[in-house]
Amino acid sequence: MYGYKCEYCDGTVREKILKQEVFKHRTGFVILENVPVGVCDECGHRYYHASLLHRVEEIATGKKPYTRQESVPVAAFAQ
Ligand SMILES: [Zn+2]
Numbered sequence: 408m409y410g411y412k413c414e415y416c417d418g419t420v421r422e423k424i425l426k427q428e429v430f431k432h433r434t435g436f437v438i439l440e441n442v443p444v445g446v447c448d449e450c451g452h453r454y455y456h457a458s459l460l461h462r463v464e465e466i467a468t469g470k471k472p473y474t475r476q477e478s479v480p481v482a483a484f485a486q
Contacts, residue, residue: 408456409445418449429479430460432467436479439463 409422423446430437439462445454465471 408443408458409454413447413450413452415452416447416450418447420445420447420452420454422446430455430463432463434467437463437466437473438477440474 409420411420412418413420422443425442425444427438427440428442428444430439439459442459443456444459445456446452447454462471466473
């Protein structure tokens with residue numbers, strides 16, 4: 408799924424399974440669990456395979472059922 412060269416440096420994009428990752432969608436946010444994302448081993452830039460974004464789209468538009476709903480706390484960062 409990954410293993411290609413980073414677009415931003417000379418690093419290699421390696422697959423990393425994240426317990427949770429938040430994806431923004433035009434209808435809101437979708438959290439995927441145990442999701443294989445690509446992470447550059449040099450600069451840490453994250454890459455999302457098209458199949459992840461496709462899954463986010465399916466869940467956000469109701470084509471695929473989701474496991475549970477969580478409310479996400481939101482706050483402005485101000486000192
Ligand atoms: Zn990189």
